[in-house]
Amino acid sequence: MSYPQSGCKGFCATCSCDHYLHQGTSLQHAFALMQSLSEQHRIDFETPLSAADPDCATAWLFGEARGKMFGILECRDKDGRTIVLKAFSGQYKTKWMVQGWVPPLFDPDEYDRINIPAEREIKHLTWLIEKGHSENRKELMDERRLLSQKLMQDIHSLYRLHNFKGESATLHEAFILPKGLPTGVGDCCAPKLLNFAAKNGLTPIGISEFYWGKQNKSKTRKLGSFYPSCQDKCEPILGFLLCGLRR
Numbered sequence: 001m002s003y004p005q006s007g008c009k010g011f012c013a014t015c016s017c018d019h020y021l022h023q024g025t026s027l028q029h030a031f032a033l034m035q036s037l038s039e040q041h042r043i044d045f046e047t048p049l050s051a052a053d054p055d056c057a058t059a060w061l062f063g064e065a066r067g068k069m070f071g072i073l074e075c076r077d078k079d080g081r082t083i084v085l086k087a088f089s090g091q092y093k094t095k096w097m098v099q100g101w102v103p104p105l106f107d108p109d110e111y112d113r114i115n116i117p118a119e120r121e122i123k124h125l126t127w128l129i130e131k132g133h134s135e136n137r138k139e140l141m142d143e144r145r146l147l148s149q150k151l152m153q154d155i156h157s158l159y160r161l162h163n164f165k166g167e168s169a170t171l172h173e174a175f176i177l178p179k180g181l182p183t184g185v186g187d188c189c190a191p192k193l194l195n196f197a198a199k200n201g202l203t204p205i206g207i208s209e210f211y212w213g214k215q216n217k218s219k220t221r222k223l224g225s226f227y228p229s230c231q232d233k234c235e236p237i238l239g240f241l242l243c244g245l246r247r
């Protein structure tokens with residue numbers, strides 16, 4: 001049986017070349033994680049079963065929400081010991097943080113402080129638009145659009161990316177393409193894993209990203225299959241994130 005190659009790469013603007021990280025032996029740790037997911041039906045492995053959080057169950061990945069990507073980063077610490085990091089893409093239900101999984105590239109408390117009041121306002125505008133006072137409908141829609149754009153910018157400004165040269169950057173600084181930041185940039189497994197390793201003095205030696213749950217609507221993601229890092233969101237920041245990694 002053969003498996004499609006996972007792994008990640010990105011063009012580094014500083015070095016003017018691609019930086020790579022291959023799958024290597026991270027594959028075996030990815031299979032171990034798949035086994036835990038299929039046996040335990042939850043992701044809060046470090047919590048005793050009696051105290052398991054229902055929001056950490058895997059059942060919803062097989063429902064209408066469909067599945068998501070999971071990632072493994074095999075690292076060595078300064079003493080040469082193997083450290084295995086794991087990540088889920090985006091939020092798990094409404095959670096950015098689950099014990100035993102790497103955190104996002106921002107402080108979730110700051111995220112809530114910005115996101116909660118803005119979402120409330122956007123919801124209120126939506127309610128007004130749907131109620132329909134047709135004379136100011138366009139104004140309300142413009143207001144909502146601007147508010148959404150501002151929220152996205154404010155959220156993006158919370159992200160800090162760290163690389164293996166000890167540098168840090170904002171998403172805007174790290175993203176190499178001359179276009180706007182795509183939605184969800186920085187929330188995939190590869191950026192979360194690499195950022196955590198760089199911040200904690202760990203040296204990555206292999207990365208695996210796989211899909212778990214019900215097949216996505218466009219049928220490009222299948223349960224238990226491996227995929228390389230994505231081209232639209234991850235590749236344009238991976239050059240920065242992988243920079244300074246000597247293998």
Ligand SMILES: [Zn+2]
Pocket residue numbers: 188189229230231233234235
């Ligand atoms: Zn990605």
Ligand SMILES: [Zn+2]
Pocket residue numbers: 012013014015016019239242243244
């Ligand atoms: Zn570089």
